[in-house]
Amino acid sequence: MKDKKWYSREVTQVTQELNGDLEKGLSTEEVGNRLNSYGPNSLKEPPPRSIISMFIAQLKEVLVLILIVAAVVSGALGEWADSIVILIIVVLNAALGVFQENKAEQALKALKEMTKALVKVLRNGKVSQVEVDNLVPGDVVLLDAGDSIPADARLFESVSLRVNEAALTGESVPVEKELKVIQGEDVSIGDRKNMVFRGTTVTGGRAKVIVTGTGMNSELGKIAQMLQETPPDPTPLQRQLAALGKILGIAAGVIVAVVFATGLWRGEDVLEMFMTSIALAVAAIPEGLPSVVTIVLALGVTRMSRRNAIIRKLPAVETLGVATYICSDKTGTLTKNEMTVIQIYQDGNIIKLTGTGYQPEGEFLDKKGDKLSPLADKNLELMLWGGVLNSDARVEKTEKAYEVIGDPTEGALVVAAGKAGLTKEDIDKKFPRLEEIPFDSARKMMTTFHKIDGKNISFTKGAPDVLLSRCSEMLTKDGVKVLSKEVHGEILKVNSSIASQGQRVLALAYRKWPEVPKKPNSDTAEDKLIFIGFFAILDPARDEVKDAVEISRRAGIKTVMITGDHQDTALAIAKELNIWQQGDGVLTGAQLEKMDEEELKKHVTKTTVYARVSPEHKLRIVGALKAHGHVVAMTGDGVNDAPALKRADIGAAMGITGTEVAKEAADMVLLDDNFATIVNAVEEGRTIYSNIRKSIHYLLSCNTGEIVAIFTAILLGYGSPLTPIQILWMNLVTDGAPALALGLEPPEKGVMNKPPRNPNDNVFAGGVGGAILYQGILIGVLSFFAYWLGLQRGQSLEEAHTMAFMTMAFSQLVHSFNARSFDQSLFKMGIGTNRALIYAFFGSGVLQLAVIFVPFLRDVFETALLTTQELTVVILLSLIPLVVVEIAKIFKRNK
Secondary structure: OOOOOHHHOOHHHHHHHOOOOOOOOEOHHHHHHHHHHHOOOOOOOOOOOOHHHHHHHHHOOHHHHHHHHHHHHHHHOOOHHHHHHHHHHHHHHHHHHHHHHHHHHHHHHHHHHHOOOEEEEEEOOEEEEEEHHHOOOOOEEEEEOOOEOOOEEEEEEEEEEEEEOHHHHOOOOOEEOOOOOOOOOOOOHHHOOOEEOOOOEEEEEEEEEEEEEOHHHOHHHHOOOOOOOOOOOOOHHHHHHHHHHHHHHHHHHHHHHHHHHHHHHOOOOHHHHHHHHHHHHHHHOOOOHHHHHHHHHHHHHHHHHHOOEEEOOOHHHHHHOOOOEEEEOOOOOOEOOOOEEEEEEEOOEEEEEOOOOOOOOOOEEOOOOOEEOHHHOHHHHHHHHHHHHOOOOEEEEOOOOEEEEOOHHHHHHHHHHHOOOOOHHHHHHHOOOOEEEEEEOOOOEEEEEEEEOOEEEEEEEEOHHHHHOOEEEEEEOOEEEEOOHHHHHHHHHHHHHHHOOOOEEEEEEEEEEOOOOOOOOHHHHOOOEEEEEEEEEEOOEOOOHHHHHHHHHHOOOEEEEEOOOOHHHHHHHHHHOOOOOOOOEEEEHHHHHHOOHHHHHHHHOOEEEEEOOOHHHHHHHHHHHHHOOOOEEEEEOOHHHHHHHHHOOEEEEEOOOOOHHHHHHOOEEEOOOOHHHHHHHHHHHHHHHHHHHHHHHHHHHHHHHHHHHHHHHHHOOOOOOOOHHHHHHHHHHOOHHHHHHHOOOOOOOOOOOOOOOOOOOOOOOOOHHHHHHHHHHHHHHHHHHHHHHHHHOOOOHHHHHHHHHHHHHHHHHHHHHHOOOOOOOHHHHOHHHOHHHHHHHHHHHHHHHHHHHOHHHHHHHOOOOOOHHHHHHHHHHHHHHHHHHHHHHHHHHHO
């Protein structure tokens, strides 16, 4: 939509021009029409690479160009059959590369689709959540602290809204927004204080806005060409493998030169040695490895998403496998986040509420169990009013059940009032919000101002110990009385008693005002309060978390609870879940404040529960753990959690309750906000890294085998046991499919019974390098032996080549089953538990057999039809790697 200087117009004029409705929002039908007119609310991305461009890129690879040159040289010297076959293999190899690359891109694209943000929008008179892409001009959007602004929009309702516009203007200080019209023809973005812009973030307050520009018509869209998406950075493993590739390239060059020189020294044909050397260079370098690694990473990430963990940054997959600490929020992560007010404390009395979940049905009972009429008690009615008026959450009935839109804790207060017959819609309409001081995790309070029965009243809710310190009086059945030190102490004891049962306690207070203050602040508005009472909220521990904590402990990962809740509430839940055990420490935010960094370092490894902490404390805890060399996973949901999420080795944001700012800062998003999902992600991370090592192990040991066989035979004067075309064929058939199938290996038994690997270890650690060497030598020696045996028995050179060719290919395919585990027996794991490898084995095996059983292929590959006896020798030799490696695994397990 063309820039119409929306900032210089009245809201009514903006609404008219956009054909919007500030009360009801747009209808579903109108949204559909506007999507057709304006398109989705997304920035244009570079067009995806075509299959043809991918194919051409494959042909530009150095090794492929060398092969093409070799084919041309071969043809020029009259070896047209060899020349054509080489070119066919080049095309097939390029096609396989394109397939792998395309599959990797598709998997990464699917990953991107999973991480699409949602936004709260008013449509058809109801607030719902929709994907950001579906926003259209004229939509009414609700913004809260922590939201990423999804489109350019004009404010029409705002409470203390502050927006960080550094992404657009470079100004790091948040801008305080206002509603008034801004005059001027050419006002800079930073001065358009009644507008919000796509790509910026809400750091505080809340607002309602009407969308004026989407997609490429937003201010961000106008500079989209400068912000074109760059390809994702390679992971540490990918960088490690790129470096390995260079080393292998140099090593291959040296080996090829040595083989070529040795062949000439032994009197071999120059052209034959030239072709063999080039084929060996191609075989020696696992050029398909980067694609295999990318596919394994991408498919692993897709598999994680099915277990509710969305990986936003690929390096997190590797880091998950080395995590030693998981620092978790309590509410919603360790607990169900199904908040229910089960008790109300007021003036020394405990009132119980029945009913569960968010269905507004239940009864109010006194301590004897007798039914109460909540609205007959004016103090209780005031408390229920205050709970609703001081909340932004809504409870809406869906086809399946009642659900909360907004904070679940606030939802519980709305439901409690609903059980007394009070609805949020009615109360909000009757006593509209005049001013507010939004909730802040540092203050742990929120205040709203209303006019009730002609009087100006503010309600403040928050943490009991914090709020009580701001109260000077309390509401009793005999009216307002001074809150004495003795009564204050007794109330805190009640708070501790309720909290020790694992219940979350929320305090409520009020204050009367002669006039509603403009732009109220905490220091004055949240002081001299009148205490009303407590809401005791039950949020039971998740059933699966206790087992997940135990799995983590066995895996060498320590679980720590970090919460803003009361110490007694936190400790009760931590004990129930076995997070806190005898001898563990508990620290509060107040205690943390008094500690310097050195003292915190002394306590941090012994502490498993942190209570009443702020986001700043999280940052210090992560830093102290990292100072001990630990790899830390940290959960967070609020806008202030972003620094700690970034500082942690793995930042995990909440998918349900998390703000967009937290999600942007995180490496991983938990779709179900569940601690068990982090543990599942650790298991997947360990499995993915292990599988990549298996693919590397397989490819490099097979390549080593080919080099050993050819070099040994030429050195001993027997000539090459494999023709150049046979080497290239094996590189095509036995490398890619089995290596990729190994990347899909299911988790090994006991993967979570081992301590985390050392993050400084490379892919060859733990004996993998040695295994590659001895197993490669074994495969090479067996293939050379088959060749030597054929020559000793007086067979033709073609038959001897064929025996070496078949032994090399099938010993490699059999060896792929060895690579499934570094220490577990194949027979204990089950031969058929990796179906992808079974398919790869038989598919590659059939192709390999075709070159000796299909007559025209025999001519092309210069093979011979083997006798039953010769095939038996090939099979027996091919099975030897399985037997040898199984014996080696027995020794490794016993050791």
